[in-house]
Amino acid sequence: MIETPQQAAKLIQQRLAIYFKPQARHRYQIEIVNNIYGPTYNFFLNSQAPHQRERSLPLHRLQVYQLDYLEAVIVLLRSTTQLTFNFVDFATLRWPQKQTLIQ
Amino acid sequence: MDYTNEPHGVFFMIDNKSFYASVESVERGLNPLRSVLVVMSEADNTGSGLVLAASPQAKKRFGISNVSRQYEVPVTPALMVVPPRMNLYIEKNIAINQIFRSFVADEDCYPYSIDESILDMTHSWHLFGPTPLAVARTIQRTVRHKLGLYTTVGIGENPIQAKLALDLFAKHDHDLIGQLTYTTMATKVWPLTDLTKIWSIGRRTAIHLQHLGIHSMQDLALIDPYELQQAMGIIGTQLFALAWGIDRSQLHEVVTPQDKSWGNSQVLPRDYLKQGEIELVLREIATQVTARMRRHYQKAGCVSLGIGFAHAAAQTDGRSGFSHSLRIEPTASSYELINHLLTLFRGAWAGQAIRHIAVSVSHLVPDTGLQLNLFQDPERQLKNMRFERVLDQVRRRFGTTALFPASSLLPGGTMLARAGLVGGHNGGNSYD
Numbered sequence: 001m002i003e004t005p006q007q008a009a010k011l012i013q014q015r016l017a018i019y020f021k022p023q024a025r026h027r028y029q030i031e032i033v034n035n036i037y038g039p040t041y042n043f044f045l046n047s048q049a050p051h052q053r054e055r056s057l058p059l060h061r062l063q064v065y066q067l068d069y070l071e072a073v074i075v076l077l078r079s080t081t082q083l084t085f086n087f088v089d090f091a092t093l094r095w096p097q098k099q100t101l102i103q
Numbered sequence: 104m105d106y107t108n109e110p111h112g113v114f115f116m117i118d119n120k121s122f123y124a125s126v127e128s129v130e131r132g133l134n135p136l137r138s139v140l141v142v143m144s145e146a147d148n149t150g151s152g153l154v155l156a157a158s159p160q161a162k163k164r165f166g167i168s169n170v171s172r173q174y175e176v177p178v179t180p181a182l183m184v185v186p187p188r189m190n191l192y193i194e195k196n197i198a199i200n201q202i203f204r205s206f207v208a209d210e211d212c213y214p215y216s217i218d219e220s221i222l223d224m225t226h227s228w229h230l231f232g233p234t235p236l237a238v239a240r241t242i243q244r245t246v247r248h249k250l251g252l253y254t255t256v257g258i259g260e261n262p263i264q265a266k267l268a269l270d271l272f273a274k275h276d277h278d279l280i281g282q283l284t285y286t287t288m289a290t291k292v293w294p295l296t297d298l299t300k301i302w303s304i305g306r307r308t309a310i311h312l313q314h315l316g317i318h319s320m321q322d323l324a325l326i327d328p329y330e331l332q333q334a335m336g337i338i339g340t341q342l343f344a345l346a347w348g349i350d351r352s353q354l355h356e357v358v359t360p361q362d363k364s365w366g367n368s369q370v371l372p373r374d375y376l377k378q379g380e381i382e383l384v385l386r387e388i389a390t391q392v393t394a395r396m397r398r399h400y401q402k403a404g405c406v407s408l409g410i411g412f413a414h415a416a417a418q419t420d421g422r423s424g425f426s427h428s429l430r431i432e433p434t435a436s437s438y439e440l441i442n443h444l445l446t447l448f449r450g451a452w453a454g455q456a457i458r459h460i461a462v463s464v465s466h467l468v469p470d471t472g473l474q475l476n477l478f479q480d481p482e483r484q485l486k487n488m489r490f491e492r493v494l495d496q497v498r499r500r501f502g503t504t505a506l507f508p509a510s511s512l513l514p515g516g517t518m519l520a521r522a523g524l525v526g527g528h529n530g531g532n533s534y535d
Contacts, residue, residue: 037251
């Protein structure tokens, strides 16, 4: 069964609710990786405390490898979280709807 | 040495460089050779955490090795720590072997472990390049191109040479390729003095060899094989052959073990002292093992129990644990097998703190039907058998946690916590 953007976003939100426990002086960001070898879009929650090791927790792997699909998921996610989104390996790709660079 | 009658083939032993760490790097868009990353299991029984794999750079810069403990890993922002996803690694291993199968016939590709495979390229290498070395490079490039992973290749005229070439030379080679032949064994392998670096020689075997005056591979190759056999038995002759790079194994001949067995073991998350808690875990492991056995329509004629003491208890007791076996009337009943195991345990345990439990069943016979016991109600016996079959069917269809004894919810039970693990570590299903 193909996952809809709504289902994917909901799953990511649920996992974020479990893993994201804000602590003082910690930096958190959601990393989205364009994994050309999957091909998949991978979501991670990265956290970093000063002088500590960086931790990276996998949140989800989007099996639908289409930018408009990813854009829909990101729009849904942005409406529910204020965390910084960090896009990796998207080079000069642009969002299909907004036509802005993915960054 | 005359090698004329020895097998002369072309074998590749291919290993994935820091496999788990490399897969995690690729998933994060990092280059596996440049990332500084460790895969750390934080399952209950690993204490504070255990490093399952470290990327080459993490090993080089911080001296981290696989199986390092969490407290041994330096605390620095340069290092990324990620949890394991065993199912993802299995998925990648299958994908890699699929690539290998485009270079050899299916029956010539032998997966050796989660990150190693043996390819018998004897009949197919010439289809892909002018030399085996060129073909190895092509395979490396293909895997890198399709999956982003780096592979290390050992090339030999037989499987043992390929394995030695991989372990001793390829891992340190710039191109990640090592080669051995019968003629280069003496120049390349014999000078080695750290015998534990050689496949199949562990620390104890190395000590044994040193007591015999063998301090290098050359010593091993030049010793009288009959003398070595006398001192070490069949292993001695195998080691002698190893030193000369001789391996007559036929990989396509399936080795059927004389006595197959089913078993499972667990390292407990803490020291277990209470009899009730220990027996609870024992029951859980036995239930799982017997279900696997019944799935293959077999009955067991022998049960074995292995107990490992906690560190302090082992110091006091002088033993590291105990293991006992019991021959029984063949049965497939969990209830009966568990009772036998409990008898074994109660007979040998004297209150020591326990950290490891292993259960196995062997002397298997086909489960062709229930042998009724004259001294028990036949209806009851049939009902018990049907009851266990139904439990098996439900668990097979809906998962092991679909139905479980309420006792697994008591303190000490580990079954529920371990149900999502693969090979004792996080399967990662919950991340997909």
